[in-house]
Amino acid sequence: MTPTRITSVDCFVLKLSNDERYLGPTNEPANPTPPAGYAVRPPWRSIYSPRFETLLVRLTTDSGVSGWGEALAPVAPEVPAEVVRRLLAPALIGADPRHVRPIGVRLRDLMRERGHLGGHQADAIAAVDIALWDLAGRLAGLPVHELLGGAFREHVPTYVSGLPRPDDAQRAALAAEWAAKGVERIKLHLGKGVAADLATVDAVRAAAPQVRLAVDAHWTYDLAAATRLARGLTARGGIEFLEAPLAPEDLAGHADLARRTDLPVAVGEAMRHRYDVLPWLRQRAVGLVQPDVARTGITEAMAIAELAAAHHVPTAPHHSVALGVALAAGLHVSAAVEHLSCFEYQPTTTEVGQRILTAPLPGGPDGFAVPTGPGLGVEVDLATVSALAEER
Structure with missing residues (x-):
């Protein structure tokens, strides 16, 4: 049986507007922190976006089956998207998507010695990992929890x-x-x-x-x-x-x-x-x-x-x-x-x-x-x- 291989990795950066914002109205300053309207919402210290921002990743195989993943990237989803494109995609092309955990270890180790187990690197890997599980389930005809x-x-x-x-x-x-x-x-x-x-x-x-x-x-x-x-x-x-x-x-x-x-x-x-x-x-x-x-x-x-x-x-x-x-x-x-x-x-x-x-x-x-x-x-x-x- 010919093994299934990943042939393409696609990133989709979304920034969706909505009438009601996440966690409701804000007391942000009149001139929010640039770029993209990001602002701190005192007394909280993190910056927030006025939109719902995220990164979707699609992995597609040579048989045409795709799996989808998502990173929690509420600000600057372009950053983990670039990590996926530049660092992770080359290691994914040609891989058998059913080997979810071995692939995950390989992706983790790419930047591990450089102190990048967390942050945007981890966000990017999370999206890919979810897509791999989705793809593996679709290939097996089983839900992920099974x-x-x-x-x-x-x-x-x-x-x-x-x-x-x-x-x-x-x-x-x-x-x-x-x-x-x-x-x-x-x-x-x-x-x-x-x-x-x-x-x-x-x-x-x-x-x-x-x-x-x-x-x-x-x-x-x-x-x-x-x-x-x-x-x-x-x-x-x-x-x-x-x-x-x-x-x-x-x-x-x-x-x-x-x-x-x-x-x-x-x-x-x-x-x-x-x-x-x-x-x-x-x-x-x-x-x-x-x-x-x-x-x-x-x-x-x-x-x-x-x-x-x-x-x-x-x-x-x-x-x-x-x-x-x-x-x-x-x-x-x-x-x-x-x-x-x-x-x-x-x-x-x-x-x-x-x-x-x-x-x-x-x-x-x-x-x-x-x-x-x-x-x-x-x-x-x-x-x-x-x-x-x-x-x-």
């Missing part, structure tokens, strides 16, 4: 991420709307100061007392403030976890905070691979691991989840601004993870992300059905993607 060893669940539970409104009264009203629709868990995007954060929690709790809450502090606090916040949240009860309380590199600080609170400390979206996560698990600095499949790829997300399970820590995959391909990949991983907590549901992102698919993924605030078709189980609308792409 290739990963089988699904533990057919339905992936979710929590609603964010109440994108400008003040506590409007956030509380939106929480009440979600509660009326049966939503049981909501994560608040805060980090606005301990007193302000607790006031938001109180307002939302009063409007939707049956909803369990989580808090994402967006890496804004020092240890003393994070401790006060954690204790205030614990006193209120019904809090699922405290996410990203300290600077993302502060392993010791997170470990110290974890010893001071009964709340699970959640981290993981900034981590790209198992080597990032392992020391955090060993030092008990994390109580909930949140890999983003569009930053890790499927292979590393599963490795991270297995490491977490070995340390008796659940996994709750992160999902923010990536579109429908990344959503499908995250659902397959969530199905195949033994110790799953829940999956992040971004209402606006999910709506925007469905634009690139020929048919939407069924699901929403109450969870998603695990896709059952071959590969990722979704079909990318090539005509739409090609029309929207800024470059190929």
